[in-house]
Amino acid sequence: MTINLGLLNDVQVRFLCPADLEEVKRLCRVWFPIEYPDVWYDEITSSTRFFSLAATFNKNIIGLLVAEVKTKSLCNKEDAGILSFRFGDDATLAYILSIGVVQEYRRHGIGSLLLDSLLCHLTTPERQNCKAVYLHVLTTNFAAMQFYEKRRFTQFRYLPLYYAIKGTHRDGFSYVLYINGGEPPWTFIYPFIILVHSG
Ligand SMILES: CC(C)(COP(=O)(O)OP(=O)(O)OC[C@H]1O[C@@H](n2cnc3c(N)ncnc32)[C@H](O)[C@@H]1OP(=O)(O)O)[C@@H](O)C(=O)NCCC(=O)NCCS
Numbered sequence: 267m268t269i270n271l272g273l274l275n276d277v278q279v280r281f282l283c284p285a286d287l288e289e290v291k292r293l294c295r296v297w298f299p300i301e302y303p304d305v306w307y308d309e310i311t312s313s314t315r316f317f318s319l320a321a322t323f324n325k326n327i328i329g330l331l332v333a334e335v336k337t338k339s340l341c342n343k344e345d346a347g348i349l350s351f352r353f354g355d356d357a358t359l360a361y362i363l364s365i366g367v368v369q370e371y372r373r374h375g376i377g378s379l380l381l382d383s384l385l386c387h388l389t390t391p392e393r394q395n396c397k398a399v400y401l402h403v404l405t406t407n408f409a410a411m412q413f414y415e416k417r418r419f420t421q422f423r424y425l426p427l428y429y430a431i432k433g434t435h436r437d438g439f440s441y442v443l444y445i446n447g448g449e450p451p452w453t454f455i456y457p458f459i460i461l462v463h464s465g
């Protein structure tokens with residue numbers, strides 16, 4: 267079943283709050299194959315460490331996005347190379363921990379609305395040191411990959427056996443979108459090095 271939303275204007279975006287905890291848990295269990303611990307749900311609905319958004323329609327949550335901004339040094343090893351070395355230790359990256367939309371409301375721009383809200387927040391003058399937005403996705407999650415690619419994310423790395431899901435290891439990809447002048451390693455210097463070495 268697909269719901270006709272009519273106007274996207276009827277959808278509101280707000281921050282998650284502790285009262286959302288049980289609903290968020292229920293939705294994530296439907297959307298994601300990964301089991302998150304209870305403390306994770308507590309944190310994403312109450313801690314200011316996370317940028318946690320809900321898209322609501324008639325006061326019901328129909329979409330969620332949870333992101334966290336961290337410095338380069340706090341990125342996992344497999345994500346450490348996302349940003350060019352020309353950015354110092356004060357550069358930050360935003361990691362999307364989860365994004366999901368209730369099945370019946372998909373393909374109505376809700377995921378994009380949530381992502382745009384995050385991007386608006388990250389591109390304000392005071393957050394110019396945030397140079398990239400990145401995430402991990404199962405290699406079998408074609409809908410999500412199409413979504414990210416439509417939104418100009420590019421595949422960064424293949425992550426073999428990255429996920430442990432119900433006792434099975436599954437492959438993932440990382441995806442990245444550079445913002446605020448961010449760029450991957452070598453973008454400008456690499457061609458120059460090639461010229462020097464071949465010259
Ligand atoms: C990924 C997800 C959040 C996208 O949300 P959404 O609200 O449907 O996304 P949008 O409507 O903003 O889609 C924007 C564009 O992305 C692309 N896209 C989104 N879903 C797609 C799909 N299933 N197949 C192909 N392209 C898709 C389309 O280009 C779409 O634009 P269009 O509808 O005008 O063609 C949603 O599919 C979802 O909740 N999936 C389950 C949870 C999940 O896997 N999350 C990601 C974990 S990494």
